[in-house]
Amino acid sequence: MYNFLLGLHNLLRWVILLLLIINLLRHIAAVKKPFGATDKKLGLVLMIFAHIQLLIGLYEWFAGSWGLQNFMNNGAEVMRNSASRFFAVEHTVGMIVAIILITVARGVYRKSITDDKKHRRCILLYTFALLIILAMIPWPGMYEFGRNLVPSF
Incomplete structure (x- = not known):
C-alpha cells in the first residue's frame, strides 16, 4: 500500500503542477475581466488535488521510513544528513506552505x-x-534522494 501511495503521490505532483500553471495563465489572461465561475472552479479543483496530495504525503510521513520513523530511529542525526533532512523537514514544510498558499x-x-x-x-x-x-520536489539527480519523473506503482 505504501509503494502504491508513493507512486500516486508522484503522479499527483504532475496534476498539481499542470493545474497550477493553468490557474496562473487563466488569471494572467483575465486580469481585466470579471472573476467568474470558471476561476472559482479551477481554483477549487486545484485545491482539492493539493489537499489529497497533502493527505497522502502526511500518511507517507507518518508510515514511511523518511519521516517520523527516521526521527524516532536517528534523533538529531536526521538534521545532519541532507537526504533525511530534506524528506523529514524541508519537503514537508515547504509543501505544506505551498498548499496553504x-x-x-x-x-x-x-x-x-x-x-x-x-x-x-x-x-x-x-x-x-x-x-x-518546484524547489521542494525531489527531482531526479537531486543529490542522493531524487525520485523518478514517472511514477512506479
Missing part, C-alpha cells in the same frame, strides 16, 4: 475587493506556491 488563493474570490485585485492576488499566491513546489 493555494488554499488562501482559493478564498480570494470571497473577498469584497475588485476583480482586478482578486486576479492579481491569485497570480501572486499561485506563483509563490509554484516556486515553492
Whole structure:
C-alpha cells in the first residue's frame, strides 16, 4: 500500500503542477475581466488535488521510513544528513506552505475587493506556491534522494 501511495503521490505532483500553471495563465489572461465561475472552479479543483496530495504525503510521513520513523530511529542525526533532512523537514514544510498558499488563493474570490485585485492576488499566491513546489520536489539527480519523473506503482 505504501509503494502504491508513493507512486500516486508522484503522479499527483504532475496534476498539481499542470493545474497550477493553468490557474496562473487563466488569471494572467483575465486580469481585466470579471472573476467568474470558471476561476472559482479551477481554483477549487486545484485545491482539492493539493489537499489529497497533502493527505497522502502526511500518511507517507507518518508510515514511511523518511519521516517520523527516521526521527524516532536517528534523533538529531536526521538534521545532519541532507537526504533525511530534506524528506523529514524541508519537503514537508515547504509543501505544506505551498498548499496553504493555494488554499488562501482559493478564498480570494470571497473577498469584497475588485476583480482586478482578486486576479492579481491569485497570480501572486499561485506563483509563490509554484516556486515553492518546484524547489521542494525531489527531482531526479537531486543529490542522493531524487525520485523518478514517472511514477512506479
